[in-house]
Amino acid sequence: MESIGLLLHRRLKLSSEFIIIMWLPLYRCVKASSERIQLSVQMVYQHSFSASYLIYNMYTREVRELNPPEVSDSVLQFASWGVQGQQLLYIFENNIYYQADVQSSSWRLTSSGQEGVIFNGITDWLYEEEVLLSQAAHWWSPDSSRLAYLTINDSLVPNMLLPRFTGSLYPRGAEYPYPKMGQINPTVRLYVVTLDGSSLTTELRPPDSFEKSEYYVTMVKWVRLDRLSVRWVNRAQNMSILSLCDVTTGDCTKKHVMTFREVARSSE
Numbered sequence: 399m400e401s402i403g404l405l406l407h408r409r410l411k412l413s414s415e416f417i418i419i420m421w422l423p424l425y426r427c428v429k430a431s432s433e434r435i436q437l438s439v440q441m442v443y444q445h446s447f448s449a450s451y452l453i454y455n456m457y458t459r460e461v462r463e464l465n466p467p468e469v470s471d472s473v474l475q476f477a478s479w480g481v482q483g484q485q486l487l488y489i490f491e492n493n494i495y496y497q498a499d500v501q502s503s504s505w506r507l508t509s510s511g512q513e514g515v516i517f518n519g520i521t522d523w524l525y526e527e528e529v530l531l532s533q534a535a536h537w538w539s540p541d542s543s544r545l546a547y548l549t550i551n552d553s554l555v556p557n558m559l560l561p562r563f564t565g566s567l568y569p570r571g572a573e574y575p576y577p578k579m580g581q582i583n584p585t586v587r588l589y590v591v592t593l594d595g596s597s598l599t600t601e602l603r604p605p606d607s608f609e610k611s612e613y614y615v616t617m618v619k620w621v622r623l624d625r626l627s628v629r630w631v632n633r634a635q636n637m638s639i640l641s642l643c644d645v646t647t648g649d650c651t652k653k654h655v656m657t658f659r660e661v662a663r664s665s666e
Contacts, residue, residue, distance in 0.1 A: 482542040483499060492511025494507040505597070548618075556578070
């Protein structure tokens with residue numbers, strides 16, 4: 399197979415004949431003004447950023463923008479190769495888009511995304527900073543035929559005003575959902591979608607004891623082509639349930655329960 403390179407988030411990963419280039423000030427791999435590069439990347443939180451992306455053919459030198467259908471000059475919240483071949487996944491306006499290869503058209507896997515409110519496949523502030531410690535909230539199956547992803551809903555979470563004292567004479571403020579103690583947390587749901595063109599989506603339900611209460615999803619891992627291991631934690635964080643989930647039916651089987659007392663004993 400030909401050789402692909404991925405320049406993304408300050409890393410270089412080799413894979414076929416194409417390379418994805420993110421406009422990032424530390425890299426000047428494409429002839430462009432420094433001003434254009436700086437304007438194309440914007441940090442969001444500690445791990446997250448938005449950026450413009452190009453796909454560059456290393457043999458023909460053909461360059462094309464990575465954009466959703468019927469959108470030009472888009473700023474994406476995430477972009478990366480899949481686990482096989484030239485699969486592409488990117489996130490625009492809090493919705494997930496998928497391309498089977500570089501030459502194919504992309505299609506939208508989710509439609510519920512809403513800026514600052516509903517996040518598909520990426521984290522909000524809480525999940526990025528406190529739970530997953532990552533911008534990404536999606537996981538490829540080993541054979542790349544399915545994608546598991548979180549939908550995080552911040553619609554009931556109170557906003558925090560964060561003042562910014564740089565870049566202007568007077569401070570400016572930015573609001574973002576910030577659940578303080580006793581306030582409403584974001585709700586989270588875990589889905590698996592097929593990537594064969596049918597976009598068949600299955601929700602993986604939390605344990606019955608968490609169904610009507612607030613909980614976190616702290617770990618998602620593929621263990622087989624049709625099975626996911628998921629860790630659910632209640633808001634008080636004194637109970638953790640490890641489940642094995644069938645991605646075709648959405649049924650999750652409880653495999654292990656850990657309570658606060660067990661955690662305390664194991665740390666002694």
